[in-house]
Amino acid sequence: MSEIAKAYDPKLVEPKWYQAWLDADAFGGIPDEKKEAFTIVIPPPNVTGVLTMGHVLNNTIQDILVRRARQEGKKALWLPGTDHAGIATHARIERKLRMEGKNRYDLGRETFLKRAWEWSDEHRNIILNQLQKLGSSCDWNRTVFTMDEKYVRAVLTAFVRLYERGYIYRGKYMSKWCPVSLTALSDEEVIMKPQKGLLYKMRYELVEDPGNYLEISTTRPETLMGDTAVAVHPEDSRYNQLIGKHVWRPFPRAELPIIGDEAVDREFGTGVLKVTPAHDEMDFQIGQRHNLPVIDVFNPDATLNDLAGEDFSGVDRFAARKLAVEKLKALGLFIDAEDYENNVGFSERTDVPIEPRISEQWWMRYPKVEEAKSAVENGLIKFYPSRWEKVYLHWLNNIRDWCISRQLWWGHRIPVWYKKGEDRNNKDNWHISVDGPQDPDNWEQEEDVLDTWASSWLWPFATMGWPNPSKEESEDLNFFYPTSDLVTAPDIIFFWVARMIMAGLEFMGPEKKKLATEEIKERIPFQNVYFTGMIRDLQGRKMSKSLGNSPDPLDLIDKFGADGLRFGIMSVAPKGQDILLSDERVEQGRNFCNKLWNACRFRQISGKLEDNSSLDNILSRFEPDLFDEYDHWIVNQLIKAIHQIETGYDNYDFNLMAQGIYNFFWSDYCDWYLEVSKTKLKNESLRDNCLAIQDFILRQVLLTAHPYIPFITEELWHNLGYGDKHSFIQDHCIENSSQLSNQIYQLGIEKDTHLVEAKNIDELQLFIMRARFLKAEYNVANKRDVTFYYSVGEGYDELVDGNIENIKHLVGASNLIACDEAPEGAPAEVTRIGTIYLDLTSAVDVVAEKERLNKELIRLEKQITGSEARLSDVNFLNKAPEKVIQGAREQLATNKTKREEFQKLINNLG
RNA sequence: GGGCUUGUAGCUCAGUUGGCUAGAGCGCUUGCUUUACACGCAAGAUGUCGGCGGUUCGAGUCCGUCCAGGCCCACCA
Numbered sequence: 005m006s007e008i009a010k011a012y013d014p015k016l017v018e019p020k021w022y023q024a025w026l027d028a029d030a031f032g033g034i035p036d037e038k039k040e041a042f043t044i045v046i047p048p049p050n051v052t053g054v055l056t057m058g059h060v061l062n063n064t065i066q067d068i069l070v071r072r073a074r075q076e077g078k079k080a081l082w083l084p085g086t087d088h089a090g091i092a093t094h095a096r097i098e099r100k101l102r103m104e105g106k107n108r109y110d111l112g113r114e115t116f117l118k119r120a121w122e123w124s125d126e127h128r129n130i131i132l133n134q135l136q137k138l139g140s141s142c143d144w145n146r147t148v149f150t151m152d153e154k155y156v157r158a159v160l161t162a163f164v165r166l167y168e169r170g171y172i173y174r175g176k177y178m179s180k181w182c183p184v185s186l187t188a189l190s191d192e193e194v195i196m197k198p199q200k201g202l203l204y205k206m207r208y209e210l211v212e213d214p215g216n217y218l219e220i221s222t223t224r225p226e227t228l229m230g231d232t233a234v235a236v237h238p239e240d241s242r243y244n245q246l247i248g249k250h251v252w253r254p255f256p257r258a259e260l261p262i263i264g265d266e267a268v269d270r271e272f273g274t275g276v277l278k279v280t281p282a283h284d285e286m287d288f289q290i291g292q293r294h295n296l297p298v299i300d301v302f303n304p305d306a307t308l309n310d311l312a313g314e315d316f317s318g319v320d321r322f323a324a325r326k327l328a329v330e331k332l333k334a335l336g337l338f339i340d341a342e343d344y345e346n347n348v349g350f351s352e353r354t355d356v357p358i359e360p361r362i363s364e365q366w367w368m369r370y371p372k373v374e375e376a377k378s379a380v381e382n383g384l385i386k387f388y389p390s391r392w393e394k395v396y397l398h399w400l401n402n403i404r405d406w407c408i409s410r411q412l413w414w415g416h417r418i419p420v421w422y423k424k425g426e427d428r429n430n431k432d433n434w435h436i437s438v439d440g441p442q443d444p445d446n447w448e449q450e451e452d453v454l455d456t457w458a459s460s461w462l463w464p465f466a467t468m469g470w471p472n473p474s475k476e477e478s479e480d481l482n483f484f485y486p487t488s489d490l491v492t493a494p495d496i497i498f499f500w501v502a503r504m505i506m507a508g509l510e511f512m513g514p515e516k517k518k519l520a521t522e523e524i525k526e527r528i529p530f531q532n533v534y535f536t537g538m539i540r541d542l543q544g545r546k547m548s549k550s551l552g553n554s555p556d557p558l559d560l561i562d563k564f565g566a567d568g569l570r571f572g573i574m575s576v577a578p579k580g581q582d583i584l585l586s587d588e589r590v591e592q593g594r595n596f597c598n599k600l601w602n603a604c605r606f607r608q609i610s611g612k613l614e615d616n617s618s619l620d621n622i623l624s625r626f627e628p629d630l631f632d633e634y635d636h637w638i639v640n641q642l643i644k645a646i647h648q649i650e651t652g653y654d655n656y657d658f659n660l661m662a663q664g665i666y667n668f669f670w671s672d673y674c675d676w677y678l679e680v681s682k683t684k685l686k687n688e689s690l691r692d693n694c695l696a697i698q699d700f701i702l703r704q705v706l707l708t709a710h711p712y713i714p715f716i717t718e719e720l721w722h723n724l725g726y727g728d729k730h731s732f733i734q735d736h737c738i739e740n741s742s743q744l745s746n747q748i749y750q751l752g753i754e755k756d757t758h759l760v761e762a763k764n765i766d767e768l769q770l771f772i773m774r775a776r777f778l779k780a781e782y783n784v785a786n787k788r789d790v791t792f793y794y795s796v797g798e799g800y801d802e803l804v805d806g807n808i809e810n811i812k813h814l815v816g817a818s819n820l821i822a823c824d825e826a827p828e829g830a831p832a833e834v835t836r837i838g839t840i841y842l843d844l845t846s847a848v849d850v851v852a853e854k855e856r857l858n859k860e861l862i863r864l865e866k867q868i869t870g871s872e873a874r875l876s877d878v879n880f881l882n883k884a885p886e887k888v889i890q891g892a893r894e895q896l897a898t899n900k901t902k903r904e905e906f907q908k909l910i911n912n913l914g
Numbered sequence: 915g916g917g918c919u920u921g922u923a924g925c926u927c928a929g930u931u932g933g934c935u936a937g938a939g940c941g942c943u944u945g946c947u948u949u950a951c952a953c954g955c956a957a958g959a960u961g962u963c964g965g966c967g968g969u970u971c972g973a974g975u976c977c978g979u980c981c982a983g984g985c986c987c988a989c990c991a
Contacts, residue, residue: 011953196988203991222991269990277991286989346991360989391918395986398917402987494986538985568953575939576926588940589926595953606950660928667938674951682949773957780957786946816948816956867935879971888933888972895934 012601014565014594018715022136026144030732033081033143035483042073042080043487045464046142047500048150050089051124052096055134057539058493060557061577064570065536065658066491067140071711072653073488074141075738081484082141083467085148086128090415090456091185091193091353097123097414113413120414124151134558139566139714141734148467150459151416158466159459160419160438162511167436169515171369172408174420178288179407181361183306183321184354187411188365190455191404192498194349194358203273203344206332208234208251211259218243218251218262219339221273223346224283225332226324228253229312230301231260233279235290238264240275254335256313265290285360298362306359321359366409366418366452372509373400375519379505379528382521388534388656392494399498408458415453424448461503464529465512485512490530493538504529534656537577560590567713568594574712575662596666597716600709603674604702604720610685611695616725619739619747622703625696628752630689632806635697637765638677639748641668642701647741649708665709673701676769676814683813699724707738764803767837768811771804774833775815778842781856782831791819791843793827797901800837819843826912831856834905836898854910861906864899871896 009016025031035041044066049059066082073080094108097120101107108116128149135142148155166172179188204225207217218234231253236243247264267290268277281291282300291298301312308316308324315331316324332338349358377400379385380393387393409418421441423433435441440449462470464487469477486508492501508529509519519527560569572593615621645668652661684694703726710717710733721733739747775792779785792815796804804811812820823841826832830841871892874880881889 010951012951220991224991267989267991272990280991284989284991286991289989347988394918398987497986564953586926586940591953592940595951598953599951602951602954604950609950663928663938671938675955678950679955685949776956777958780945783945785944785956786948788948813948863935871934874971877971881971883971884933891934 010602010605012565012598012716014567014597014715017719018137018139018566021715021718022139025141025732028732029145030734031082031141031143032145033079033083033484035479036079037483039077039079041483041488042070042078043083043484044070044081044489044491045083045467045487046085047490047492047496048085048087048148048460048463049131050092051086051128051149052089052092053131055131055138055557057555057557057573058536059131059135060138060569061536061539061573062491062493063135063138063140064574065534065577066489067138067570067714068574068658068711069489069491070141071714071734072738074734075707075710075736077737079483081143081146083146083148083484084132084135084140084142084144085463085467086132086150087456087460088124088149088151088415090410090412090453091182091187093120093124093414094185094412095353108413116413124149137558137561137566139570141714146467150456150463154469155459155466156416157438157472158462158470159416159454161471162462162466162507163416163419163454163458164436164438165511165515166368166371169371171371172366173369174364174366176362176364177367178285178360178362179365180349181304181359181363182351182354182356183304183359184351184356185412186304188361188363188407188409189351189358190407190457192457193352195352196347197350198345199348199357200343200345201348202341204329204341205274205339206337207339208253208260208278208337210246211250211252213249217337218246218276219274220276220278222278223344224280224325225328226308226316226321227280227283227301228278228328229256229308229316230280230282230299231278232281232291232296232299233261233263233294235263235265235268235277235279236275237268237270238266240268240270243276254337255315255331261294261296263290263294263296265293282362283360288360288362300362302359302361304361365407366420368406368408368458370403370406370503370506372506372519373403375509375524376400376502376505378521379509379524384521384525385505385528385530386532388532392497392533392535395494396497396502399502406455406458408455409450409452410455411451412453415456416459417453418450420450421447422450457499457503460500461507462511464504464508470511486526486528487530489532489534491534491536494535495538497535501533532656555587560587564590564594565597565715567597567716571596571662571713574658575666577659593713596670597713599670599674600705600713600716600720603669603678604724606678607695607698607702607724610681610698611691613725614696614699616699616703617728619700619703622696622699623747623751625692626700626751626753627693627696630693631753633764633768633803634677634680634807634810635693636753638672638697638701639753641672642704643741643745643748644668645672646704646708646744650741662712665705665712669705669709673705676765677701679814680810683809704739704744706733707736710734767800767835768803768807771835771837771840772811772814774835775811775817775840775842778831778833778840779816782842782844784842784844785816788816789818790816791821792817793821793823793830793841793843794838795823795826796838797836804838826909828912832909834860834902834909836902839905839909857906857910861903861910864903864906868896868899868903871899 046066047062070080070082098108101111111119132147163172180191180194182189201223203221203223205219205221206225207219210216210218220234222228234251236247238244238247244264246262249262250259251262253260267286268275279287279290279296281288281296281298283302290296299311301308302321303309306321308319308321310317312324316327319327329338350356351358377397380387380396387396419436419438419440421435422428424446426433435447441447465481465485468480468485470481473481490501505528509524509527512527513523516523557569564572569590570593572590575593576589614625645664648664649661652658652664681694681698684690702724706717706721706726718733721727727733727736779790784790794804808820812818827841827843830843832839832841875892875896
């Protein structure tokens, strides 16, 4: 065993242990029927991704849960992988192509896919390697990629089954279109943003009444060439007599019917709506109701086409808007334009306004919606924090069909084949299967691929071999499914969480229209969902590349160690609330590691290590007869802290757990117990018992802290001889608080004494702090040879007598002398267990001291008056519980004693 | 427009079923090489618990209302 270095250096520890874990396959998740299963599937990061602070938070939490599960004796599997990220990857590759002056069509599908694969092969492992630096204990042998051959088969199988079960259809409807990616999007991929624009007012001439006009409001004049009607509210008396008549569309000039539709808002603008069924969702619906023709005047890239007229052909939509206004002005049909703010949908990935567009797409009616709701409503799946349940249910209650086809190449190509040369709209000409038709030459496959989320929604079971599991995979699925916890961000609650639940319910069992509760329980993909907060900077701003406020986690790991980063971020991550992170937090995490390191170093320096290889060995060295207040107290504080941690895990209170470990270890153990130890260690008869207690505390602290800070705890575990060469700290089951207390009490250390001891220690510490205060106040804080006198309060003789040496050490005094009479002129402090006087060889400033004591006296008087008032209030005495009244009486009594004492001190000063 | 959420020290957060003098860390001030640790030790200062009203013997905690942030959902052109 080497001597521990003075300052902890994570660089010497972290890579070493990660490699050792990998070499020993310490994270292997193999079914073990003797144990309880604990499973987490990682939210697969995008292949395009690099590690962000969000990943750090998310994966640290998962790692904590998995490591804790191992300590609790469960068989844990944390299954890692990556997502092919359709649009995001497309965007990356196409950007590169643009720089080469090309686009994907120049390359063709096959060449493009080759490049996509190269790119993904090159990037896929970057983020996984970064997760390893963080300490993530995934079973890397089982890493899955959503484009793996097996996974692809799972995705296609799901499609085929849903088609056969009647959930999937193809049709020409309005969907959201991204003019940059040139693909349809699902509703969830569109982000609404308020945009400053103009509300234009124009007029169309009435066909039946030339010279008279109808005034129309619109934000999108560039679509007027696609108008096929003008609509008013049927009960709007201003206009309803015009229904059935016509107006002139100015260009291309055409007669448009005036129709009545209740969707029109009479209050908005002029109350007259131009109806463009091809370019607006509501207009499309109105068009359907009135059998209006649909004129699509846009190209896929949102430039205008020939149908818009010669002037517009090839013009971009925003230029076309200006052009349309110009033309209206020239025709005298433009009235005015006012500033207007409205919400415009943007493509999540490319950040450009989307276009509502009618196209052939594949759609999915969601399966098992009712069951998905009840799974959460009935608590089969629990959300932390629970308020997300409402958001989830609201979405499911208003669920709309899912547009699952994407006009992209990178992804899972839809397993539908059309008979060559035949009508694609006729289902007789379709072939739908995973493997494709027997005579492929006569068929052509659907060009579209599936939405990325239509692959990741299968993640919890497609990663374990569904739908054609090998023998081993069947065991996996049986053992590890349903998974235990899912840790994710709330912004993908619809994209991913809700859909995974529905997929699990639909696929993880035989086909069934309706599921009973028991079946739901077996099929759900996970039991608990923990939603993380969002990481923000100290100004509360979202961390983003453009703001430059997002620290690179790898830099932080380099500077503070992965443990420091993990501990820092977890200590400020309140449940489900946003996290404001700064470097100082991480620094604090690093400091905690250093403190831990040095406390262990102190143990090593203090005395020879005995056999620490088991808890029993350590406890057998306890000498209960030698236990004093401090020994009792620290053991009790430890058990309390461990209990607090246990409750923390039950409630997913990660920051409270971090703070709990921190406070116990730093404030109780290091600040008080270790300091007291220094006097005990000097005393031969107390020495061994004290070292055994230290060994015990440190052992349990290392175990408890291990999920948060896995590297340093592993290192210290071995340094202090808790483990052998052939095992890791995670191989030792952690004792829970009741096990620990039972074992301790069985040694003959009385349970009941703890409460008394704890109270006594509190009083003792107060006494010591007041003495230190006197030293600081009289500028002798740095002297260790001062003399104190003291008189003991009633009932505390034994406590003070037994702790003289401890008090002397903790205060920094050479003499502590009992006295009956207050020494003349000595500044003093009054506490419950006694009055303490600082002996000053030089004269004290009597006036200043008197003033100080008087201030104290006044404060006391105020409290006494308050207490007396309460205690003489009949209502209070009648209605308050006895405990509270008793408490108030005790406080009053203590304060009165103190007041007397202060009075005496002031009198003594003359 | 609907819903969710937050407001406690300069900053980030605790504060259990209402009950003693509202706590912690960071930061700040002062002093300190004390048998681990300056990534440290000790002492100290700092609060209209967002505002107002109510219930209660008693409110940071419960109720109402208002104010201010943040987020999500929604077809008003």
